[in-house]
Amino acid sequence: MYLPCPCCGWRDMREFTCIGAADYCDRPEADAPPEAWDNYLHLRDNPAGPARDLWYHAPCGTWLEVARDTVTHAVTGSTAVEEAG
Amino acid sequence: MQFSGFRILKEGLAGNRGWKPHWRKPDPKPDYDMLIIGGGGHGLATAYYLAKNHGLTNIAVLEKGYLGGGNIGRNTTIVRANYFLPGNSEFYSHSLKLWEGLEDELNYNVMHSQRGLINLFHSDGQRDAFARRGNAMLAQGDDAILLDREGVRAILPYLDFEQARFPIYGGLYHKRGGTARHDAVAWGYARGADQRGVDLIENCEVTGISVESGRVTGVSTTRGEIRARKVGIVTAGRTSQVAAMAGLRLPIESHILQAFVTEGLKPCIDHVISFGMGHFYISQSDKGGLVFGGDLDFYPSYAARGNLPGVEQVMEAGMALMPMIGRAKVLRSWGGIMDMTPDGSPIIDRTPIEGLYLDAGWCYGGFKAVPASGWCMAHLMATDQPHPVARRYRLDRFATGHLLDEEGKGSQHNLH
Numbered sequence: 001m002y003l004p005c006p007c008c009g010w011r012d013m014r015e016f017t018c019i020g021a022a023d024y025c026d027r028p029e030a031d032a033p034p035e036a037w038d039n040y041l042h043l044r045d046n047p048a049g050p051a052r053d054l055w056y057h058a059p060c061g062t063w064l065e066v067a068r069d070t071v072t073h074a075v076t077g078s079t080a081v082e083e084a085g
Numbered sequence: 086m087q088f089s090g091f092r093i094l095k096e097g098l099a100g101n102r103g104w105k106p107h108w109r110k111p112d113p114k115p116d117y118d119m120l121i122i123g124g125g126g127h128g129l130a131t132a133y134y135l136a137k138n139h140g141l142t143n144i145a146v147l148e149k150g151y152l153g154g155g156n157i158g159r160n161t162t163i164v165r166a167n168y169f170l171p172g173n174s175e176f177y178s179h180s181l182k183l184w185e186g187l188e189d190e191l192n193y194n195v196m197h198s199q200r201g202l203i204n205l206f207h208s209d210g211q212r213d214a215f216a217r218r219g220n221a222m223l224a225q226g227d228d229a230i231l232l233d234r235e236g237v238r239a240i241l242p243y244l245d246f247e248q249a250r251f252p253i254y255g256g257l258y259h260k261r262g263g264t265a266r267h268d269a270v271a272w273g274y275a276r277g278a279d280q281r282g283v284d285l286i287e288n289c290e291v292t293g294i295s296v297e298s299g300r301v302t303g304v305s306t307t308r309g310e311i312r313a314r315k316v317g318i319v320t321a322g323r324t325s326q327v328a329a330m331a332g333l334r335l336p337i338e339s340h341i342l343q344a345f346v347t348e349g350l351k352p353c354i355d356h357v358i359s360f361g362m363g364h365f366y367i368s369q370s371d372k373g374g375l376v377f378g379g380d381l382d383f384y385p386s387y388a389a390r391g392n393l394p395g396v397e398q399v400m401e402a403g404m405a406l407m408p409m410i411g412r413a414k415v416l417r418s419w420g421g422i423m424d425m426t427p428d429g430s431p432i433i434d435r436t437p438i439e440g441l442y443l444d445a446g447w448c449y450g451g452f453k454a455v456p457a458s459g460w461c462m463a464h465l466m467a468t469d470q471p472h473p474v475a476r477r478y479r480l481d482r483f484a485t486g487h488l489l490d491e492e493g494k495g496s497q498h499n500l501h
Contacts, residue, residue, distance in 0.1 A: 013394060018385075034484065042427045042483040043336055044335070044337060046326075046337055048326055048339070048387040053384065053385055055384075068384075070339070073388050
């Protein structure tokens with residue numbers, strides 16, 4: 001599998017680390033209720049089909065959200081994750 | 086139909102024309118007391134123990150494909166009880182005891198072979214961790230022997246003891262660990278459940294779960310509506326999709342785990358062996374093929390096939406441990422869909438919906454758990470109380486912080 005890095009183009013997946021569903025980008029506020037943190041840390045839609053997940057490209061240090069199909073492994077695109085304020 | 090030596094002799098002399106199908110092919114009735122969604126190992130074992138232990142037989146198992154066609158038919162068949170944490174330790178100990186009586190229980194040859202399992206360690210720190218694990222296993226009443234380097238060499242002389250990168254310091258020897266014939270476990274439970282009156286309904290995909298006033302009332306399927314008072318979801322890698330039909334969002338992410346089999350070889354590996362410095366484990370099947378695997382592919386997937394970097398990693402680990410397998414030709418590889426939880430431990434619990442139960446999150450350790458999972462899920466569905474050995478497998482443990490992270494890896498689905 002190859003993944004498109006917004007910085008470096010299509011690269012072999014050995015250069016990337018997958019963190020899991022892109023839910024990790026939706027971090028709750030520090031004072032959010034425990035349910036919000038449970039939802040963020042543990043609960044997942046876990047879609048069979050189009051999905052967005054979070055990867056790290058080690059050579060250039062870019063975090064990216066990859067649009068991928070979890071059934072066919074087709075990769076349709078990616079965007080760099082913005083640094084949160 | 087019971088199997089016996091006499092029956093096999095008689096059928097052999099009569100041209101084997103007397104064998105009959107092992108289970109009926111009933112059409113679904115409109116109404117059952119209980120439904121089990123998923124006709125794999127765990128679902129069939131649940132149905133069997135509901136009938137056997139609790140006398141409940143107005144039950145159907147709904148399977149979208151054929152019985153035993155999921156992970157029970159595509160795993161590396163290892164059976165062991167070498168867990169450390171309270172919660173896991175007593176559960177897997179119970180499961181191993183059920184395994185030891187399973188062939189008599191089911192009158193079915195599941196080829197359970199207690200050939201011994203050896204987990205290797207490669208540093209002082211790892212030795213300490215394994216010594217502690219072995220003590221926990223002994224305290225649970227199971228068996229464990231801490232082998233030093235020469236002790237390992239005496240029984241596994243073909244490992245690479247010369248290499249400097251991952252020197253073998255010793256191993257934790259679990260003699261009652263071993264393997265079993267995976268398909269036969271599903272078939273044995275299916276036949277036992279069927280004989281007790283459970284309807285096993287194949288090619289019947291659940292398309293909806295009906296909930297009225299917070300209570301489950303039945304399911305929609307490709308073979309019509311079926312009403313029931315209680316419904317159990319036992320669908321492994323597809324658990325998230327089935328639970329979503331009832332509006333539930335679960336702490337599960339589905340990942341691939343690859344496994345490999347070589348061409349048949351003469352007997353050379355007599356035990357189950359795991360490498361402590363790269364995730365690699367291997368045993369030899371009764372047909373002679375070396376059966377081995379390693380880590381997850383680490384990204385969410387339902388493809389049931391993996392990528393080449395995963396293959397490469399497993400092969401490298403195998404070659405680092407036992408170079409003698411380098412000439413064996415790999416016949417086939419495949420991927421299973423693993424329902425990974427954030428702590429690597431399973432869930433056997435009620436759900437927020439009355440009458441809806443969940444048996445899921447087996448990660449890649451579900452095979453050895455089949456008997457105890459069925460036993461405990463049946464207990465839960467019949468009595469509405471968790472079985473004592475499965476009481477920590479709660480659905481809400483992530484929210485409350487009572488995690489069962491056996492390897493201390495952290496709260497991320499693909500780390501376990």
